[in-house]
Amino acid sequence: MIPREFAYERPESVADAAGLLRSHGDGARVLAGGHSLLPMMKLRLAAPETLVDIGGISSLRGITDAGSYFEIGALTRHADLAGSDLLGLACPVLASAAAGIGDPQVRNRGTIGGSLAQADPHGDLPAVLVALDGEVTAEGPDGTRTIPARDLFRGFLTTSLAADEILTAVRVPKAPHSTYVKFNRRAQDWAIAGVAAVVDGDSARIALTGVGAAPVRAEAAERAFWGGNAAEAAARAADGLDPPSDAAGSADYRRHLARVLTLRALEEAIGG
Numbered sequence: 548m549i550p551r552e553f554a555y556e557r558p559e560s561v562a563d564a565a566g567l568l569r570s571h572g573d574g575a576r577v578l579a580g581g582h583s584l585l586p587m588m589k590l591r592l593a594a595p596e597t598l599v600d601i602g603g604i605s606s607l608r609g610i611t612d613a614g615s616y617f618e619i620g621a622l623t624r625h626a627d628l629a630g631s632d633l634l635g636l637a638c639p640v641l642a643s644a645a646a647g648i649g650d651p652q653v654r655n656r657g658t659i660g661g662s663l664a665q666a667d668p669h670g671d672l673p674a675v676l677v678a679l680d681g682e683v684t685a686e687g688p689d690g691t692r693t694i695p696a697r698d699l700f701r702g703f704l705t706t707s708l709a710a711d712e713i714l715t716a717v718r719v720p721k722a723p724h725s726t727y728v729k730f731n732r733r734a735q736d737w738a739i740a741g742v743a744a745v746v747d748g749d750s751a752r753i754a755l756t757g758v759g760a761a762p763v764r765a766e767a768a769e770r771a772f773w774g775g776n777a778a779e780a781a782a783r784a785a786d787g788l789d790p791p792s793d794a795a796g797s798a799d800y801r802r803h804l805a806r807v808l809t810l811r812a813l814e815e816a817i818g819g
């Protein structure tokens with residue numbers, strides 16, 4: 548439970564942080580809330596030579612109402628998302644997912660940028676970003692680029708961020724008819740499966756957590772929903788899924804959860 552020795556840097560700007568990441572090469576890792584990286588270091592599943600702690604860059608924190616969408620700084624904590632009245636009304640899928648992450652300690656340290664960069668297949672926020680069709684901004688020594696959610700998540704703990712890029716902001720559209728539901732065995736556990744649903748008139752976008760190496764769009768369910776048919780959509784929610792079997796549940800159990808949770812999420816989103 549003791550990490551390998553590492554060097555520690557605490558830059559004051561994104562440009563300095565990106566410069567440090569480039570100069571230290573593959574041996575450096577960004578540190579945000581530390582609630583995924585530090586446990587991995589303690590278990591020696593990660594052993595960075597240098598930690599670049601971006602926690603002091605205050606410009607990376609906050610939720611801005613930009614009209615039709617929200618711009619959210621990467622260092623915004625889960626507790627800030629969960630407690631935001633703005634998000635609660637205009638983007639409840641994000642607020643409800645954040646409210647169900649871990650326990651109060653995790654929610655008060657963990658950040659939206661860290662959750663997305665970590666790309667844990669059981670993490671809640673990646674599926675939310677996919678269902679919202681949101682995007683992130685990444686800044687590196689060579690400039691700034693926008694990455695749509697569909698291009699961000701590449702597989703197990705893998706994103707399309709370069710090693711010297713920092714995820715600086717998240718943009719999500721307003722989606723008042725949306726929600727996130729997850730199933731776990733004990734309160735505060737990670738999701739065995741979860742569903743993010745965003746309903747917009749006759750159509751819905753649905754993304755699943757815990758049923759693959761990365762968030763999965765339930766496209767057959769989305770097509771079946773057309774016109775508002777939640778039951779038909781839920782029946783198709785596991786079409787094409789190839790979920791893992793592990794100690795938390797078999798593949799069949801996860802398919803079952805995908806259907807049950809999709810119905811719950813769509814009914815809640817329509818009613819919201």
Ligand SMILES: Cc1cc2nc3c(=O)[nH]c(=O)nc-3n(C[C@H](O)[C@H](O)[C@H](O)COP(=O)(O)OP(=O)(O)OC[C@H]3O[C@@H](n4cnc5c(N)ncnc54)[C@H](O)[C@@H]3O)c2cc1C
Nearest residue numbers: 577579580581582583584649657658660661664670671714
């Ligand atoms: C007990 C416990 C329970 C938890 N339960 C849940 C749960 O139910 N649901 C859930 O979704 N999560 C859960 N988590 C994970 C938690 O949400 C983490 O906070 C989150 O996964 C990572 O965010 P962080 O800010 O702590 O990132 P860190 O741990 O600091 O970093 C995680 C990874 O992302 C990289 N990174 C961080 N920020 C950036 C950035 N801005 N740009 C580029 N790379 C970056 C780091 O280099 C590292 O590789 C749990 C964690 C714990 C310890």
